[in-house]
Amino acid sequence: LPTVAIVGRPNVGKSTLFNRLVGKKLALVDDRPGVTRDRREGDATLIGLEFRVIDTAGFETDDPQTLPGRMRAQTEAAVIQADVALFLIDSRAGVTPLDEEIAQWLRNGDTPVIVLANKAEGRAGESGVIEAFALGFAEPVPFSAEHGEGLADLFDALLPHIEAATIEEDEDEFDEADPEAGPLKLAIVGRPNAGKSTLVNKFLNEERMITGPEAGITRDSISIDWEHKGRAVRLIDTAGLRRKAKVEDKLERLSAADTRHAIDFAEVVVLLLDATRGLEAQDLRIADQVLQEGRALIIALNKWDVADNPPALFQGVRTALDEGLAQVKGLPVLTVSAFTGRGLDQLIEAAFETRAAWSKRVTTGQLNRWFEKAVELNPPPAPGGKRIKLRYLTQARVRPPSFVLFGTRVDQLPESYRRYLVNGIRRDLGFGAVPVRLTLRAPKN
Ligand code: GDP
Numbered sequence: 001l002p003t004v005a006i007v008g009r010p011n012v013g014k015s016t017l018f019n020r021l022v023g024k025k026l027a028l029v030d031d032r033p034g035v036t037r038d039r040r041e042g043d044a045t046l047i048g049l050e051f052r053v054i055d056t057a058g059f060e061t062d063d064p065q066t067l068p069g070r071m072r073a074q075t076e077a078a079v080i081q082a083d084v085a086l087f088l089i090d091s092r093a094g095v096t097p098l099d100e101e102i103a104q105w106l107r108n109g110d111t112p113v114i115v116l117a118n119k120a121e122g123r124a125g126e127s128g129v130i131e132a133f134a135l136g137f138a139e140p141v142p143f144s145a146e147h148g149e150g151l152a153d154l155f156d157a158l159l160p161h162i163e164a165a166t167i168e169e170d171e172d173e174f175d176e177a178d179p180e181a182g183p184l185k186l187a188i189v190g191r192p193n194a195g196k197s198t199l200v201n202k203f204l205n206e207e208r209m210i211t212g213p214e215a216g217i218t219r220d221s222i223s224i225d226w227e228h229k230g231r232a233v234r235l236i237d238t239a240g241l242r243r244k245a246k247v248e249d250k251l252e253r254l255s256a257a258d259t260r261h262a263i264d265f266a267e268v269v270v271l272l273l274d275a276t277r278g279l280e281a282q283d284l285r286i287a288d289q290v291l292q293e294g295r296a297l298i299i300a301l302n303k304w305d306v307a308d309n310p311p312a313l314f315q316g317v318r319t320a321l322d323e324g325l326a327q328v329k330g331l332p333v334l335t336v337s338a339f340t341g342r343g344l345d346q347l348i349e350a351a352f353e354t355r356a357a358w359s360k361r362v363t364t365g366q367l368n369r370w371f372e373k374a375v376e377l378n379p380p381p382a383p384g385g386k387r388i389k390l391r392y393l394t395q396a397r398v399r400p401p402s403f404v405l406f407g408t409r410v411d412q413l414p415e416s417y418r419r420y421l422v423n424g425i426r427r428d429l430g431f432g433a434v435p436v437r438l439t440l441r442a443p444k445n
Helices: 014-028 067-081 097-108 126-135 151-172 196-206 247-252 256-265 281-292 310-324 344-358 364-377 415-428
Strands: 003-007 039-046 049-056 084-090 113-118 184-189 221-228 231-238 268-274 296-302 333-335 389-397 402-408 437-441
Touching: 003 014, 003 067, 003 151, 014 039, 014 049, 014 084, 039 151, 049 067, 049 151, 084 097, 084 126, 084 151, 097 126, 113 126, 113 151, 151 389, 151 402, 184 196, 184 256, 184 344, 196 221, 196 231, 196 344, 231 256, 256 281, 268 281, 268 344, 281 296, 281 310, 296 310, 296 344, 310 333, 333 344, 364 389, 364 415, 415 437
Parallel strands: 003 049, 003 084, 084 113, 184 231, 184 268, 268 296, 296 333, 402 437
Antiparallel strands: 039 049, 221 231, 389 402
């Protein structure tokens, strides 16, 4: 869980805040002997936002050998470990020298700080809230731990920090290897007779093989390493490619297992179509499966050497793809001939480019500059008169690029609006036609 530390001089209301946040879960409070007075921890829920809260005991300026000095060391350690610090002041008392000292120490650290101007119920705290601006952090939040006032504002202030911490935790688990470092993992799928084995053989006869075939990820597959213009390519060769089965067998095979293996293995999947037959329903199903699994997809129209009325054919395939695969418009379509070798260089080039887009990360700043404009240009609707508030966007993952959108009432965001954002991300931020994922997150109520 993300961690929030409460810090402040004695008697500003830290324990009251702690009890309010931890609420009826008070039984879970960590009351180990000896620790009790220095540091209490508990699981907090604030309007559905969940985090671990640490109540630090003291911030005296005493010698570390003394009890107050040790308490200070504990406080400092808690703040350093926390994802965000709630710095409490007593707005009735105004900003005291000790508050200023704590503020200075906090400003020198890396932990983000939210100033809570406590005891601000009624009017007595107003001048203290204004004084708190001078501490040098973002706008202080007027608050009353005792009366439970200002909880919604505290929620607003905490949300970005809690969510950012949650995403960092997710990311740590994800191995983000340098996408350009390894060989391009490529798979070729398609209906029987599309020309998959002919294509693989063409590649292997013309290119420099690095190693011989190696046992692949499944019993039914092997992988082959070769080199294209100095760049390593690893091709999965599934049973369907290798086994020259009888024609009747081939027609029966739906190649579902091959497609499965190919998707598991590949970064980029090439769906090979037979230009003499055009795009059929089964091709769309395979394409859909590849995109659902978050793999980058390229369409190659094979047997172009014998294509009838090429312009009409190309246009027909393009239209059928855009209509049949609503989630991704503008997939790359290349024309090739496995027979003559036409277009094969371009196919590999396109696969490398697509992998780069699929592995691309944009910074949160770049993303949100784009996001603000996109929302301004086309504000989200207000179902039932209540506006959906979209706060910010962050890229949580790559391969495939995955984004998280934070806001309130996002569960009511229409699918058309989500698509508007996804298409914009693809078009404006250089993701091309790779599948882009967008998750909506709202605080649970
Ligand atoms: P697979 O089932 O997808 O592996 O398809 P194959 O590679 O076995 O090819 C099926 C048939 O199409 C074979 O007769 C190939 O010679 C033929 N073929 C494959 N690629 C081309 C091509 O680019 N042009 C032409 N004219 N025929 C091709």
